[in-house]
Amino acid sequence: MVGVGARDGAPVAEVLGLIEETLRAAGLAPSRVVALATVEARAGAAGITGAAARLGVPVRGYPAAVLAGIAVPHPSATALAAVGTASVAEAAALAGGGELLVPKRRSRPVSGPARVTCAVAYRGQSEWNGPGRK
Template structure:
């Protein structure tokens, strides 16, 4: 499991709390974001009530599907600059993501940027016909 020691003041930590890192293509629907968040939380042995924040890269901080998902979960949406996320060690860096977002990871790095331990690495939503969807999520125990 990966850990990152840089806690942020934007996230209220509590025992058992988790941070869900989210990446998404433009226009991803809130339903797709929430479905994947719920799936990765179940995989982590957590529930929506354990989430202390959704986290993403600054460039996605106004993406309607991500903003709506944070609102539906009743948690803050925390954003980080691509430069900061690029410094967070992750198990699945992607050159495609680096080219698009300026960091080799959005979901995993955003989950870990607040400090903590990676519980579920990046997962991708399922799109039409079983093709990869438009959303990625990862879950970390809040540091």
Template sequence: MRGSDGVPDVDEPGAGAGPRPGEAAGLRPGGLVVGVGLRPSTAPAEVLGLIRRTLAEAGLPGTSVVRLATLAGKAGHPAVRRAAAGLGTDVDEHPAEVLAGVAVPHPSAAVAAAVGSVSVAEAAALASAPGGELVVPKRKSAAATVAVVRVPGGPADAPASGPARPDPLPAHPAPAPAPAPAPAVGDLP
């Protein structure tokens, strides 16, 4: 089936083109949007694996993912299609000009040279969830990058009555602190 723009829709369930940039139709408040950047050579399983590892490390359920978001022209990439199908969600595509206008905490000169925007994963996720919170900054594998944004307006935005939400993961996790040295024999009581 062809969309209104004449481009064929993808044939895998849940891997459609989704709303146009700036539309938030169908986004569940408090849900997660995962931004995806990738190289043309990215293997089909790499993006889904990176998303699952990233969500697990952040303690976020995969069932909360309501949308993937990426650079225009990438929704048909086999790795993006497989990730969308595996998560049962649609994909938003954003032109480089739109992504270039999104402020991100971790810009990349290399990405800017390649696609015309200093970010794909963080910028695409933020563009698909206007006003959302970047809860996991970009995470990289060999040929892909993902970032996670929480859609505003959900339970996560309400004042916490129980334990506080964990802080967003840093862009590059800090190493674990070294254990404290054991007391010297002369220091014991």
């Protein structure tokens, strides 16, 4: 499960680029991703839905209150102010349970501030190796 946090207007290229870079660094193939998870308020964001479409996976949105109740190693005051939870990427990755494999990472755009974060969690063999994902 890849948890994704994105500011308004974050482009598909930045979202997908960070996800691919993060997976590559962890030695994981993009085909192992079962879904992108995020806060409900961002679940329809073009950058996230576009990245999910390119990866061929669904987007799962969780209410901010649910994400706020999940303990994470890297909470953010910025995320709390923006969407009502101190973690989006890590908490969304962990929302269905599991183990955090890759803690929150930030994108590094050529210009301007980072607009995307992602984290990777492992939720168990049955979900990890879902249909067409072995």
